[in-house]
Amino acid sequence: xxxxxxxxxxxxxxxxxxxxxxxxxxxxxxxxxxxxxxxxxxxxxxxxxxxxxxxxxxxxxxxxxxxxxxxxxxxxxxxxxxxxxxxxxxxxxxxxxxxxxxxxxxxxxxxxxxxxxxxxxxxxxxxxxxxxxxxxxxxxxxxxxxxxxxxxxxxxxxxxxxxxxxxxxxxxxxxxxxxxxxxxxxxxxxxxxxxxxxxxxxxxxxxxxxxxxxxxxxx
Amino acid sequence: xxxxxxxxxxxxxxxxxxxxxxxxxxxxxxxxxxxxxxxxxxxxxxxxxxxxxxxxxxxxxxxxxxxxxxxxxxxxxxxxxxxxxxxxxxxxxxxxxxxxxxxxxxxxxxxxxxxxxxxxxxxxxxxxxxxxxxxxxxxxxxxxxxxxxxxxxxxxxxxxxxxxxxxxxxxxxxxxxxxxxxxxxxxxxxxxxxxxxxxxxxxxxxxxxxxxxxxxxxxxxxxxxxxxxxxxxxxxxxxxxxxxxxxxxxxxxxxxxxxxxxxxxxxxxxxxxxxxxxxxxxxxxxxxxxxxxxxxxxx
Numbered sequence: 001x002x003x004x005x006x007x008x009x010x011x012x013x014x015x016x017x018x019x020x021x022x023x024x025x026x027x028x029x030x031x032x033x034x035x036x037x038x039x040x041x042x043x044x045x046x047x048x049x050x051x052x053x054x055x056x057x058x059x060x061x062x063x064x065x066x067x068x069x070x071x072x073x074x075x076x077x078x079x080x081x082x083x084x085x086x087x088x089x090x091x092x093x094x095x096x097x098x099x100x101x102x103x104x105x106x107x108x109x110x111x112x113x114x115x116x117x118x119x120x121x122x123x124x125x126x127x128x129x130x131x132x133x134x135x136x137x138x139x140x141x142x143x144x145x146x147x148x149x150x151x152x153x154x155x156x157x158x159x160x161x162x163x164x165x166x167x168x169x170x171x172x173x174x175x176x177x178x179x180x181x182x183x184x185x186x187x188x189x190x191x192x193x194x195x196x197x198x199x200x201x202x203x204x205x206x207x208x209x210x211x212x213x214x215x216x217x218x219x
Numbered sequence: 220x221x222x223x224x225x226x227x228x229x230x231x232x233x234x235x236x237x238x239x240x241x242x243x244x245x246x247x248x249x250x251x252x253x254x255x256x257x258x259x260x261x262x263x264x265x266x267x268x269x270x271x272x273x274x275x276x277x278x279x280x281x282x283x284x285x286x287x288x289x290x291x292x293x294x295x296x297x298x299x300x301x302x303x304x305x306x307x308x309x310x311x312x313x314x315x316x317x318x319x320x321x322x323x324x325x326x327x328x329x330x331x332x333x334x335x336x337x338x339x340x341x342x343x344x345x346x347x348x349x350x351x352x353x354x355x356x357x358x359x360x361x362x363x364x365x366x367x368x369x370x371x372x373x374x375x376x377x378x379x380x381x382x383x384x385x386x387x388x389x390x391x392x393x394x395x396x397x398x399x400x401x402x403x404x405x406x407x408x409x410x411x412x413x414x415x416x417x418x419x420x421x422x423x424x425x426x427x428x429x430x431x432x433x434x435x436x437x438x439x440x441x442x443x444x445x446x447x448x449x450x451x452x453x454x455x456x457x458x459x460x461x462x463x464x465x466x467x468x469x470x471x472x473x474x475x476x477x478x479x480x481x482x483x484x485x486x487x488x489x490x491x492x493x494x495x496x497x498x499x500x501x502x503x504x505x506x507x508x509x510x511x512x513x514x515x516x517x518x
Contacts, residue, residue, distance in 0.1 A: 216273065
């Protein structure tokens with residue numbers, strides 16, 4: 001899966017994304033001291049920036065697929081293993097996005113918590129998990145739309161705006177549950193967003209594979 | 220001549236809105252280089268894609284290497300492992316690097332030989348500076364170099380059949396000569412190895428062409444071994460005074476104030492008796508153009 005994933009990504013873009021992710025981790029440390037609930041706001045900011053970066057950079061990293069080139073990868077189609085390689089590559093991308101989001105949010109949370117000598121509580125752990133899953137829902141959902149419909153970068157950006165707007169709507173109840181200490185609400189949110197992120201990740205892979213397979217037919 | 224077929228197709232039909240590929244029978248003889256010739260839009264790429272199994276929306280039956288059917292091609296790795304296909308514009312993703320193409324080849328094909336790939340990479344001078352440049356993107360390569368990279372990818376595998384769509388078109392004359400050499404070497408590298416390629420560069424590829432298939436409007440209008448075609452179609456040259464009479468007999472003809480030149484079916488040669496004509500062996504290019512002219516909608 002890793003080898004297949006590496007075929008489809010652009011190393012330079014991966015490097016830029018990595019550097020941006022590391023830079024973002026400084027953000028919660030700055031916010032933590034000056035903003036009430038700085039740890040959570042910091043983590044939220046990190047998650048939001050991560051969503052933005054993932055959605056924007058996907059146009060370049062999986063540029064060929066974003067430009068509907070998955071239908072015309074004749075070299076892959078000349079092998080019986082072609083669809084499987086594409087599927088593994090796309091699955092690798094979904095897994096990498098999950099791991100990256102998980103690590104970024106958790107590192108930002110743990111580092112700021114330690115920095116402020118705060119305690120790690122059950123509800124804050126659930127908050128972080130919900131944040132990761134909600135962000136993944138937005139990333140996978142956004143990518144399903146952009147990879148299918150956005151051939152040009154300008155349209156790609158418009159979709160990103162919409163996704164971010166939906167994201168704002170998603171994060172409001174999350175904060176509400178945390179502030180109210182609504183453990184049940186938080187658990188429900190975590191479970192639902194976790195299931196949805198898994199489903200959207202699966203659908204994103206299917207979308208790419210189906211796009212590739214449609215290249216065997218009229219294009 | 221006794222020979223088997225690398226691919227045999229029956230009743231191949233593919234319908235587009237304004238074009239239909241309709242091939243009642245197609246045979247690609249094993250052990251030979253077969254050229255697919257035809258005008259733009261004749262259906263060459265569609266036929267090649269169908270035979271290579273990268274296009275599945277067609278009707279008809281195919282048999283590969285005398286034993287495998289279409290379904291085997293799509294389910295049994297043996298068929299596609301033994302076929303190498305090179306396409307044109309949509310072959311590699313533009314953002315892939317040479318290194319990624321090499322690594323992808325390893326993933327896609329069990330019989331990919333990395334060392335052979337590197338040897339062919341050097342042999343074809345794919346890198347402009349003479350050393351391996353794995354970071355070079357496909358989008359940064361010229362059309363000719365993209366074709367060379369595609370050739371390196373398929374020739375570094377141990378296959379029985381190469382299917383190539385317009386391999387000569389983006390290449391310079393020197394590389395076309397090299398392509399012919401590569402095809403010759405491929406054919407002689409094992410028993411019953413076959414090459415099937417489409418081309419508009421008939422003259423350049425004639426030295427390596429054993430069998431020719433000429434298509435027009437989605438149909439095969441002529442096919443045969445080149446030597447047989449050269450016996451069937453004869454080049455005739457004559458005086459301008461005989462042009463009018465000759466026109467009635469010749470398959471195709473061009474005339475000027477100095478005389479005429481045309482292709483005559485050998486069975487009609489007797490009808491030119493009494494005319495001051497000389498006959499010569501026609502080249503595959505002249506035969507192909509004559510056949511295409513006869514069937515073309517181009518005025």
